[in-house]
Amino acid sequence: MTARRSLPLLVALLFAAASLHADAADSAEAAALLKFKNMIADPEGKLGSWVAGTEPCGGDGKGKGEWNGVICDDGNLHGLQLENMGLSGMLNVSVGALRELPDLRTLSFKDNQFSGPMPEVKNFAGIRNIFLSNNKLSGEIPDDAFQGMGSLKKVDLSSNEFSGPIPTSLARVPKLLQLRLDDNNFSGTIPDLRQKGLNLLNVSRNELEGKIPDGLRNVKEAFFDGNKNLCGEAVGNPCATPTPTPPQEPTPPQQSPGEKSIPVLALMAVASGGTIVVVGAIVVAVKRRREDVEVLGQPMSSRNSKKYTSFPEEKLERGALVKYEGSASGRKTGMAAGGSDQGRLVFVKEGRERFELQDLLRSSAEVLGTGNFGCTYRASLLNGPSVVVKRSRDMNRTGREDFEEHMRRLGRLSHPNLLPLVAYYYRKEEKLLLHDYVPNRSLALMLHGNGGSNHPMMFDWPVRLKIVKGVARAMAYLYEELPMLGVPHGHLKSSNVLLGESLEPLLTDYALVPVTNQSHAAQFMVAYKSPERKQFGRTSKKSDVWSLGMLILEILTGKVPAHDTQQGKESADLVDWAISATREERAGQVLDSGMSRTGNAEGEMLKLLQIALACCEERVEKRWEIKEAVEKIEEITEGGGDHSSTASELEASSSKPAAADDFSSIAIN
Structure with missing residues (x-):
């Protein structure tokens, strides 16, 4: 009888122990998240549902948890999707609290204000997706930052301020499918990424240089934009081959002071006391040195059209999404929509007198100044008003379509205390912005x-x-x-x-x-x-x-x-x-x-x-x-x-x- 009575009690104790174990696990998850919350700033109160005494994966335990931004599956916490919440703080410090979440598969902190260096993520052995884009993260990323991450598939570090070399440990992530490093300050060469499943790579608008690995020859050219010193088949820019050092020539005779070499633009400026001809100033400014571009206005030769499928590029800070087609046909579509093509001025201000690029080239110009953003000219049109032409080589943060959309947005602005943008001229490496001339200066x-x-x-x-x-x-x-x-x-x-x-x-x-x-x-x-x-x-x-x-x-x-x-x-x-x-x-x-x-x-x-x-x-x-x-x-x-x-x-x-x-x-x- 004693044995028969003890059996139900044993079963009850086992059930109680299992329940206590589950509650302890839930409490551990809540404690880890609350610790993380206490280490960051939440000025908009978006994490108000994270309250002690409640459980992150309450309710049915499926889909979104009871706590805002928590992703659950079968009662287990699998992801954090804390996007566009105005959160801030040192992410490299606070993310350590999340190591107590063994089932974590996705971390997304996109579109916030997190700062500091790259958080240490290699200790998250089971993590599959890391999205940190559009924050204020900075500094160099350790070369072994992704070492041993056998489950990692997607990494998005775009639109931050990372610098230094791209970690070579990314080349040893076996299951990597997508990698976005665009809009940072990465320098050096691109690692040899040979993952067979890699279907998206974007390293545009960095400071990368050298030869693009042969395994990336089919990546769309647009995804390398803004890196002036990259070469290889993917960008249609052959890498220079080393040439033998020629025998040293005898030192030429010393020039007299009156025979010093002067740059072409300087000669033009001297010719008429500071007034030059725009056909020299602007052609030299925008003329490409590539072999497939011979004169201003000629289109680039076609590139390899076998590229990866396009994906939505984030548009100018945090605006709407657009499709950027990197193929030649895609570029033509964008130009038609924007009313431009190679060699044409694009007018963005309604009701303004139009003129062609050739009219600008035939006009005379005065150099108004040279600043940190390039040279500024006053161009006097033969049959029209004077315009100011600003030339810049440092506007390569976006692709052509995003650049043109932003210029159209600026053209729509109208205020008595804003100097309106009249027109622009686009080339990948050179941009011209045209404004009205203001006689009183600054x-x-x-x-x-x-x-x-x-x-x-x-x-x-x-x-x-x-x-x-x-x-x-x-x-x-x-x-x-x-x-x-x-x-x-x-x-x-x-x-x-x-x-x-x-x-x-x-x-x-x-x-x-x-x-x-x-x-x-x-x-x-x-x-x-x-x-x-x-x-x-x-x-x-x-x-x-x-x-x-x-x-x-x-x-x-x-x-x-x-x-x-x-x-x-x-x-x-x-x-x-x-x-x-x-x-x-x-x-x-x-x-x-x-x-x-x-x-x-x-x-x-x-x-x-x-x-x-x-x-x-x-x-x-x-x-x-x-x-x-x-x-x-x-x-x-x-x-x-x-x-x-x-x-x-x-x-x-x-x-x-x-x-x-x-x-x-x-x-x-």
Whole structure:
């Protein structure tokens, strides 16, 4: 009887033990995910369903789990799909918490703000898919980063800031099917990827060089775009063969000073005191050295048409998806849709007088300047207006179709304080952007003079306030019309603010981050000089606000900011200087002496100074949004009338309780 009674009890105990084991397993999964959550930032609360005391794979245990972004199958957690949630943090640190999930097969953190180096993934032995695209990950990836990952099939690291060589351990991943490394800063050669199942490879818009492995000869040419020094059958660019060193020739006779060799463009410039013929300037600028291109406008010879099946390319930051057809026929389709072909100007501004490329080539041109983004010419058409032609070799971040779509988007913009894009000319290695010519030149020249003069042109407070307001309105418009861009302008500085006939500001070189090579943008664009870029390796929506604040400080002080080394003058850290002066109750001393101070003008100037400092706040979370900055700027007046407010009075008032419309929220550090 005792044995018979103990049997049900034993069965019950076994069932209880199994249940406890299952609960422990579930609790371990929840603990691992909660640990991961606590190590990252979730400002939008997208992981609000991750709550202690609940289970990730609750409910029926199939498909999506109870916790947002958790993928389950038969009650087991198989994947994390945390995409486009605004998450941030050091992924290389936080991802270690996920090693407690033995059944994890997919990790997707696409379209977030994660930063830091490549997370260590080789310890996830069973992982099959890794998607980290469109984050702020950076640095070199260890060569053995993918060592021993026998189950790995898909890897997407595109649109980050990785640098250094592509890890050769990827060549030893036996089941690799898809690999996307595009839009990074990878350098060196491409590993010899010989996986038979590999059906997608994209390494475009990096800094790769050397011979493309023979096993990749059938990869579409578009997936190698933007790597200027690659050669091989896949890109139709034969690799140079080593040639024997020729016998050393006798040293030629020394030239006299009057016989020095001068580049062709320089000879043209000297010929007429700085005026050259565009047929020389632009043909030399855009003419390809490839053997299959002999004159400007000739199409490239056809390439190997046997390519992989196309796949959706992510379009300009985080916009909609388009199909990029890399074959010759695909390119023709894109050109027809865009209204362009090789050798033609494409007009994107409606209602503008059209002219042909040959009209441009026959016109005379004046070199306006050479900057970090190429050379700028003023072309005077024989039977038409003058246009400005900007030539760039650093706009290879996207393929042709995406580039043309972005140019059409810019052509649709219309604001009184934006210099409109009129037309463009596309070649794989050269781009020309055409704008209207503005006679008054730039704000930088008005502020700092020309040629390093010690006597800059002075203009008074009403004009400067008018310029600030126009710039702010244009920035607000860009934010509204281009919400898909992380930094809608990206390169706001005084030399990119032109002045019209009535000294109204006209912004130029805006919205070019999506088409500009990442390495070039990081080195030269103003938004990439922001504090968050220096501290965390990434820009933000407020990087343009910081640029606006720096520009306002430059306008108020007449000083060149430290990040702008092109002005040819001693630069200053305007933010530290202005903050120091404000603390020491001498804020009025930072204002340019060339500004008028009638009536209450100085009080209004100092209010604008505080707005500028709020826009330049180092901590992104405390920096103003563009909308708030524009609203405060619009409240500033010229300060006319009999009621004056001196700098000392304004500074003295800073110790009094703040009124509702005071700038008490400005954090000055």
